[in-house]
Amino acid sequence: MNLETDFLLASPLADTSGAPAGANPVPNDSLLLDAYSRAVTGAVDKVGPSVVNIEVHQSVRPRHRDESEERRGGGSGFLFTPDGLILTNSHVVHDASRIEVTGADGRRFPARTIGDDPGSDLAVIQIDGSGLPAVSLGDSQALRVGQLVIAIGNPYGFQSTVTAGVVSALGRSLRSYSGRLIEDVIQTDASLNPGNSGGPLVASDGRVVGVNTATILPAQGLCFAIGINTAKFVASRLLRDGRIRRSYIGVSAQTVPIHRRLVRYYDLPRETGVVVMVAEPGSPAQKAGLREGDVVVALEGQPVAGVDDFLRVLSDVPAGVRAELTVLRGTEKLTLAIVPDERERTN
Numbered sequence: 001m002n003l004e005t006d007f008l009l010a011s012p013l014a015d016t017s018g019a020p021a022g023a024n025p026v027p028n029d030s031l032l033l034d035a036y037s038r039a040v041t042g043a044v045d046k047v048g049p050s051v052v053n054i055e056v057h058q059s060v061r062p063r064h065r066d067e068s069e070e071r072r073g074g075g076s077g078f079l080f081t082p083d084g085l086i087l088t089n090s091h092v093v094h095d096a097s098r099i100e101v102t103g104a105d106g107r108r109f110p111a112r113t114i115g116d117d118p119g120s121d122l123a124v125i126q127i128d129g130s131g132l133p134a135v136s137l138g139d140s141q142a143l144r145v146g147q148l149v150i151a152i153g154n155p156y157g158f159q160s161t162v163t164a165g166v167v168s169a170l171g172r173s174l175r176s177y178s179g180r181l182i183e184d185v186i187q188t189d190a191s192l193n194p195g196n197s198g199g200p201l202v203a204s205d206g207r208v209v210g211v212n213t214a215t216i217l218p219a220q221g222l223c224f225a226i227g228i229n230t231a232k233f234v235a236s237r238l239l240r241d242g243r244i245r246r247s248y249i250g251v252s253a254q255t256v257p258i259h260r261r262l263v264r265y266y267d268l269p270r271e272t273g274v275v276v277m278v279a280e281p282g283s284p285a286q287k288a289g290l291r292e293g294d295v296v297v298a299l300e301g302q303p304v305a306g307v308d309d310f311l312r313v314l315s316d317v318p319a320g321v322r323a324e325l326t327v328l329r330g331t332e333k334l335t336l337a338i339v340p341d342e343r344e345r346t347n
Contacts (some may be wrong), residue, residue, distance in 0.1 A: 007188075020302055021134050030341060033332045034241065039204040039267075040148075040164050040204075042206060043150050043203070043205070043206045044150065044152065044162050044202075044309060045206075046136070046202075046206030047103055047152060047200055047206055047208065048148075049103075049203050050078045050079040050132075050133045050134055050200075051076060051077075051078050051104055051129050051152045051154075051160060052103050052104070053074065053102040053154040054074055054075050054088055054091055054092055054093065054099060054100075054111070054125070054198065055072065055074045055099070055100045055101075055102070056072065056073045056074055056075075056092060056096045056098075057070050057071070057072055057097055057098040057100075057215030058071045058072075058073070058097055059071075059097040060068065063282065066241065068261065070097070074092070074154070074195060075088060075089060075092035075153075075154070075158055075196075075198040076088065076092075076152075076154045076195065076196055076197060076198045076199030076212070077092070077101070077125065077133050077198045077199070078152075078198075078208065079132050079133060079134045079135065080134055080137065080208075080235070081132075081134050082132050082133075083129065083130055083132070084109075084113070084126050084128060084129045084130075084132055085124060085125075085126050085235075085239075086101065086111070086125045086127065087122065087123075087125065087198070087235060088124075088125060088197075088211075089123065089124055089197045089198040089211065090118045090120070090121045090123045090177075091115050091121055091176075091197065092123070092197050093113055093116065093123050093125055093195040094116055094314070098110075099111040099112070100111075100126070103132075104133075104160060104258035104343060108334060109127035109128065110127070111125045114128055114238060114239060115238025115241070115242045115243060115345060116125050117234055118177065120175060120176065120180075120182055120226065120231075121177065121178060121182060122159060122226060122230075122231055122234045122238075123238070124235050124238045124239060136206065136208070137208050137228050137231075137232060137319065138203055138205070138207030138209040138228055139207075139228070140184075140186065140209045140227030140230070141227070141229055141255070141305070141306050141308065143167055143170060143186065143209055143227075144167065144234050145166075145168070145169060145170060146166050146167060147166060147203065147204075147211075148164065148165075148203070149164070149165060149166065149167055149186075149201050149202065149204075149209065150162060150163070150164045150202045150203075150213050151164075151165075151182050151192060151199060151200075151201055151202075151223075151225075151311045152199050152200055153192070153195060153196035153197070153212060163190045163191040165189035165191070165223075167186060167187070167188075168188055168189050169187040170184075170186060170187070170188045171185075171307075172184075172185040172186070172224065173185065173223050173254075174213070174214060179242075181224060182213075183252070183254070183307040183311070183338045184227050184230060184255060184306065184307035185224050185225070186209070186210045186225045186226070186306060187222065187224055187228060188201065188223050188224070189222075190224065192214075192215040192223040193215070196212050196215075197213060198205055198211060198213075199211075199212045200212070201225040202302030208228055208233075209227070209228050210223040210225030210226060210227055210228055211225055211226045212225045213226050215223075216323045217222070227308065230307075230308050230311070233312045233315075237315070240264065244268050244315065245315060246314070246315055247315065247317050247318070247319045247341065248283075248284070249283060249284045249285045249288075249314065249338060249340050249341070250279060250280035250281070250282075250283020250284055250285045250286065250341070251266075251276050251278065251285045251290065252276075252277045252278040253274045253275060253276055253277055253296070253307055253308050253310065254275055254277060255273075255274060256274070256275045258270075258295065258297070258328065262328060262331065264332050265315070269303045270303050270304070270305035271326065272306055273295040273296055273297040273304060273305065274295065274296040274297075274307055274309075275294070275295050275296075276291065276292055276294045276295075277292065277316055279292065283337055283339055283341070284341050285338065286338055287339075288325065288336045288337060288338035288339075290325070290336065290338070293329070294299075294327040294328070295327060295329075296310060297326050297327065297328060297333075298325070298326035299317070299323060299324070299325055299326070300316075300323050300324055301326075319340050319341060320339060320340070320341075322337055322339050323337070323338055323340065324337060325337075329331045
């Protein structure tokens with residue numbers, strides 16, 4: 001062992017950068033900023049060509065007038081298939097009489113609505129084309145608080161505007177313009193403005209993890225996006241049925257981790273579940289005996305790892321038909337019978 005060499009290597013005064021003696025080393029902050037910039041620019045290069053501007057025309061009839069007039073609005077969206085399918089917000093295209101889409105390359109296309117779901121504030125529209133640049137979709141359930149995210153959109157008509165920030169919180173609830181609570185919403189401090197609605201929220205690997213939907217004004221840094229896992233499910237049902245059929249049970253819920261001991265003891269297939277935050281009075285959930293703090297781990301024998309899973313499985317349960325809920329109450333595993341309502345409450 002060479003004590004002198006070991007001491008020099010361990011010394012904070014030792015210069016191991018290879019720079020000549022007396023030269024100013026590159027500050028670590030600059031290296032970090034370069035890495036941050038590369039992450040943002042790389043994600044934008046991947047997703048930017050798929051982001052579109054949506055211009056909406058609506059025919060409205062003002063009071064005390066026989067003739068209708070046309071109103072214009074707009075927002076953002078993004079191509080998620082090469083044949084022209086676009087994800088956006090419902091409130092951007094709802095009740096549109098005419099929709100025009102402008103791509104990142106400046107080309108303009110007429111668009112038609114494939115399906116519109118005000119309850120989740122998501123919609124699918126389509127333009128005619130092939131070989132169009134489509135985004136890669138990520139996994140919103142894998143997001144972590146503090147993770148870098150990038151929002152791309154067209155605020156105030158400014159094409160392809162980019163903002164960056166971090167995931168501020170997960171599992172938020174947000175009331176859609178239809179009145180229904182959207183669960184498992186992503187909160188971010190990546191700045192959003194009018195016109196950003198419907199644009200993608202992107203992770204540093206260039207995969208879309210959310211659909212930007214709302215900002216709370218005049219608060220700063222309170223911006224929200226619908227998780228892409230929710231968007232995948234809604235889009236698939238809109239493509240199949242043109243609308244979402246939902247059964248109502250009357251709970252507010254969040255995704256939570258399950259203690260490893262319980263996972264092992266009950267041999268659960270997932271390490272997360274859905275905790276009941278509120279069971280509405282008189283709701284099917286309350287009638288079934290669900291309590292605040294219960295963690296739902298399965299519905300009709302299908303594992304429930306999060307709110308997205310819960311909503312997906314629940315949508316396949318017919319209203320008025322008895323179903324089985326598997327829940328953890330403390331350390332006890334229970335099976336409850338629940339009959340979803342025939343209607344969805346929006347207040």
